[in-house]
Amino acid sequence: MNNSRGSGERAILNRIYEGLRAPSPDKHKTCLRVGMGDDAALWHPRAGHETILTCDWSLPGTHFLANRHSPEVVGYKCLARAVSDIAAMGGEPRCYLLSLALPDSRSDQWLDGFLNGLRKASRMLGCPIAGGDTTRRDEILINITVIGEARRGRAILRSGAHPGNAIFVTGRLGEAHYGLRLLLESSERVSSGDKRLRKHSYPEPRLAVGLWLATHRLATAMMDLSDGLSSDLPKLCQASGVGARISEHALPRVKIGIKYADKFDATELALHGGEDYELLFTVARNNVARIPHKIAGVPVTRIGEIVAERRVVLERKNGGVAGLQNKGWDPFR
Amino acid sequence: MNNSRGSGERAILNRIYEGLRAPSPDKHKTCLRVGMGDDAALWHPRAGHETILTCDWSLPGTHFLANRHSPEVVGYKCLARAVSDIAAMGGEPRCYLLSLALPDSRSDQWLDGFLNGLRKASRMLGCPIAGGDTTRRDEILINITVIGEARRGRAILRSGAHPGNAIFVTGRLGEAHYGLRLLLESSERVSSGDKRLRKHSYPEPRLAVGLWLATHRLATAMMDLSDGLSSDLPKLCQASGVGARISEHALPRVKIGIKYADKFDATELALHGGEDYELLFTVARNNVARIPHKIAGVPVTRIGEIVAERRVVLERKNGGVAGLQNKGWDPFR
Numbered sequence: 105m106n107n108s109r110g111s112g113e114r115a116i117l118n119r120i121y122e123g124l125r126a127p128s129p130d131k132h133k134t135c136l137r138v139g140m141g142d143d144a145a146l147w148h149p150r151a152g153h154e155t156i157l158t159c160d161w162s163l164p165g166t167h168f169l170a171n172r173h174s175p176e177v178v179g180y181k182c183l184a185r186a187v188s189d190i191a192a193m194g195g196e197p198r199c200y201l202l203s204l205a206l207p208d209s210r211s212d213q214w215l216d217g218f219l220n221g222l223r224k225a226s227r228m229l230g231c232p233i234a235g236g237d238t239t240r241r242d243e244i245l246i247n248i249t250v251i252g253e254a255r256r257g258r259a260i261l262r263s264g265a266h267p268g269n270a271i272f273v274t275g276r277l278g279e280a281h282y283g284l285r286l287l288l289e290s291s292e293r294v295s296s297g298d299k300r301l302r303k304h305s306y307p308e309p310r311l312a313v314g315l316w317l318a319t320h321r322l323a324t325a326m327m328d329l330s331d332g333l334s335s336d337l338p339k340l341c342q343a344s345g346v347g348a349r350i351s352e353h354a355l356p357r358v359k360i361g362i363k364y365a366d367k368f369d370a371t372e373l374a375l376h377g378g379e380d381y382e383l384l385f386t387v388a389r390n391n392v393a394r395i396p397h398k399i400a401g402v403p404v405t406r407i408g409e410i411v412a413e414r415r416v417v418l419e420r421k422n423g424g425v426a427g428l429q430n431k432g433w434d435p436f437r
Numbered sequence: 438m439n440n441s442r443g444s445g446e447r448a449i450l451n452r453i454y455e456g457l458r459a460p461s462p463d464k465h466k467t468c469l470r471v472g473m474g475d476d477a478a479l480w481h482p483r484a485g486h487e488t489i490l491t492c493d494w495s496l497p498g499t500h501f502l503a504n505r506h507s508p509e510v511v512g513y514k515c516l517a518r519a520v521s522d523i524a525a526m527g528g529e530p531r532c533y534l535l536s537l538a539l540p541d542s543r544s545d546q547w548l549d550g551f552l553n554g555l556r557k558a559s560r561m562l563g564c565p566i567a568g569g570d571t572t573r574r575d576e577i578l579i580n581i582t583v584i585g586e587a588r589r590g591r592a593i594l595r596s597g598a599h600p601g602n603a604i605f606v607t608g609r610l611g612e613a614h615y616g617l618r619l620l621l622e623s624s625e626r627v628s629s630g631d632k633r634l635r636k637h638s639y640p641e642p643r644l645a646v647g648l649w650l651a652t653h654r655l656a657t658a659m660m661d662l663s664d665g666l667s668s669d670l671p672k673l674c675q676a677s678g679v680g681a682r683i684s685e686h687a688l689p690r691v692k693i694g695i696k697y698a699d700k701f702d703a704t705e706l707a708l709h710g711g712e713d714y715e716l717l718f719t720v721a722r723n724n725v726a727r728i729p730h731k732i733a734g735v736p737v738t739r740i741g742e743i744v745a746e747r748r749v750v751l752e753r754k755n756g757g758v759a760g761l762q763n764k765g766w767d768p769f770r
Binding site: 146153156157189193237245252 | 470471474475476477478479480481482484486487488489490491492493494496499522523525526528532534536538567568569570572573574578580582584585587589592594595596659660661676
């Protein structure tokens with residue numbers, strides 16, 4: 105630790121405070137009356153709204169690689185990942201809590217980079233810090249809690265899908281995992297300039313899409329794609345007590361560079377690649393025509409249909425139909 | 438892992454869900470519309486209230502010893518510690534989020550004990566689980582976020598103390614650290630039956646005291662004693678821009694067993710011992726007479742006075758006065 109900047113919990117907290125405190129307009133907007141520095145934060149909920157609560161681990165080796173991902177990417181992504189759960193409910197983020205454990209060796213330059221990335225996400229997502237907990241540890245540990253809001257009764261759950269509903273996804277699937285694979289196969293650090301790595305490093309929670317769907321009451325069920333379609337679609341189906349049939353042909357898939365065409369299969373990446381943080385949602389048949397090709401600038405693609413039989417099947421391009429194997433990400437597998 | 442109970446994230450989540458779900462009366466009371474199982478939880482804030490947000494690490498080696506503390510104690514204490522921050526604001530807990538990382542070897546019997554302890558705290562504190570995040574890890578990692586509420590404008594901050602205010606604490610100080618020391622010096626596991634270890638193992642957040650003070654608008658500043666009086670009182674003073682003078686004579690100190698009288702100094706334990714989770718609060722001079730000797734059954738003791746000079750001093754029993762050395766707990770020191 106740089107002695108000139110002091111050590112001890114107070115010094116670390118001061119750096120976090122200085123690095124992350126929101127300018128006053130944000131403070132007003134989010135109704136954060138007391139932020140960092142007291143026993144707890146105080147926040148004014150809006151009338152007519154429900155509060156959305158979510159938390160997410162970001163752990164080295166599991167969610168990031170301390171020697172491959174820049175501290176900026178780690179900082180940006182830990183908040184973006186957690187905010188994606190707010191998007192998945194059709195809500196808006198209001199503020200977040202940061203729990204951070206740090207080794208001494210990471211409490212200077214690494215911490216600065218981390219706070220830069222976190223501040224970038226915080227500003228982009230309109231989600232200022234409200235408080236947190238900091239401690240010393242032999243490895244970096246991060247946990248983020250995000251507080252969001254949705255108009256009362258408008259939040260979109262996983263459990264509302266019905267047979268006959270159309271299934272949609274935003275964006276292109278498999279892009280984040282493609283970026284991760286490229287990163288793992290290169291010997292260099294993530295370059296934030298490499299477009300192929302962009303979605304892996306700087307995912308964009310689909311807040312505007314989720315909010316649009318909630319406002320127009322058009323989605324019967326919704327979740328974000330964090331573990332991969334083959335892991336996540338069964339979760340939505342289970343919550344709704346239904347099954348699904350999706351079409352390989354319809355899947356909006358990652359574009360693979362010519363150099364890697366033999367190495368990666370776009371369909372496999374789209375089905376099983378995690379961390380896209382796109383939205384998966386279902387729409388009643390009589391509302392399908394009201395779903396535009398793009399929402400808030402993000403492409404939206406119909407990929408299949410909810411069915412009564414509690415099974416998720418994939419219709420292959422060759423016409424074959426088979427159960428979709430769950431090969432997405434499961435930390436306990 | 439016990440195969441008959443299944444493995445994988447879903448199985449672990451099911452066990453947590455089964456182990457912790459609240460009976461329906463609690464669900465109604467806390468206005469938790471959607472709990473575990475969706476992307477995020479949905480919660481209805483009460484009209485006329487502010488939301489209190491706090492989070493706390495509970496990490497092995499730092500906050501508990503996996504081979505000395507029973508999983509019940511770990512489970513109980515991780516929630517009780519976090520709820521104490523709600524008590525410190527004069528608020529009431531409403532629900533919590535559990536972030537848990539577990540090794541396979543802890544995902545069976547240990548997990549059951551942990552959930553038992555957590556459920557005990559959850560019921561005692563009226564604070565049901567709302568959601569969380571679970572992952573696999575080579576060591577146990579716990580982070581708890583608690584959501585609480587206080588009537589708008591009634592929450593008690595650290596920053597309101599003024600020169601001339603009387604300083605009070607609840608309970609007896611040093612009891613938790615005494616228990617920890619006894620535990621470390623014995624060769625056995627914590628016995629929940631040993632009264633001397635009770636406060637160390639099963640601390641009781643002073644919710645009723647905090648709420649009483651907030652309701653009667655009697656405290657100008659308040660915080661909970663988690664790191665020890667000599668660490669925490671300076672934090673309250675710094676937040677308020679004041680100093681303090683406390684009297685050794687007045688300190689409500691832990692009672693040391695005869696066997697240990699030579700080994701432990703009750704004053705040292707009371708000044709520097711952490712984890713008592715008692716409340717430290719200040720009261721305007723003209724309100725001091727309104728503070729009873731006990732609030733909600735908990736003894737309340739006046740230990741000194743807030744002063745203008747930004748320094749914390751201790752008046753010794755022998756009449757000497759000296760700056761109070763900060764020897765409480767600091768994870769970065």
